[in-house]
Amino acid sequence: MWIGVLGPLEVHRDGNDVPLETAKERALLSALAVRATGVASKEWLIDFLWGARPPATAERTLASHISRLRHSIGTSTVLTEPGGYRLDDDVAHVDAIDLADLTESAENELSAGRPTTARSRAADALALWRSDPLADLTNEEIRTGETVRLDELRRRATHA
Numbered sequence: 001m002w003i004g005v006l007g008p009l010e011v012h013r014d015g016n017d018v019p020l021e022t023a024k025e026r027a028l029l030s031a032l033a034v035r036a037t038g039v040a041s042k043e044w045l046i047d048f049l050w051g052a053r054p055p056a057t058a059e060r061t062l063a064s065h066i067s068r069l070r071h072s073i074g075t076s077t078v079l080t081e082p083g084g085y086r087l088d089d090d091v092a093h094v095d096a097i098d099l100a101d102l103t104e105s106a107e108n109e110l111s112a113g114r115p116t117t118a119r120s121r122a123a124d125a126l127a128l129w130r131s132d133p134l135a136d137l138t139n140e141e142i143r144t145g146e147t148v149r150l151d152e153l154r155r156r157a158t159h160a
Contacts, residue, residue, distance in 0.1 A: 007130030106160035
């Protein structure tokens with residue numbers, strides 16, 4: 001499964017679009033993709049989804065949203081971990097992770113004196129960028145922080 005957050009959220013499985021039924025599912029998958037290299041704590045996800053005013057039943061409601069998301073994208077894609085959830089990196093492939101990996105690889109190639117390979121890897125990294133990253137996120141604080149991080153990766157790839 002491919003998850004794209006370097007623009008509006010896109011999800012593809014075996015070359016086909018995977019529709020997500022609700023805005024909360026889209027937001028939740030975006031949140032998990034942002035934390036793709038680790039566990040997103042329940043507290044962080046609750047803050048992400050509801051901000052400073054979560055419902056009294058936030059933890060149960062979060063579990064319900066996770067269940068619906070699993071139904072949409074596959075039960076093995078979202079793993080339950082102590083204190084939170086994460087995407088299974090053997091199942092889910094996130095474009096933002098590729099951006100980071102390719103940018104780092106381009107910089108390493110440049111440092112090793114291989115500018116042609118560096119330019120190729122940087123071009124691959126930049127080709128992942130579709131438009132405003134995390135465009136579907138409604139939590140502006142988290143979106144801004146993550147966008148700054150992704151923009152910095154894009155800037156580094158541009159200079160590699």
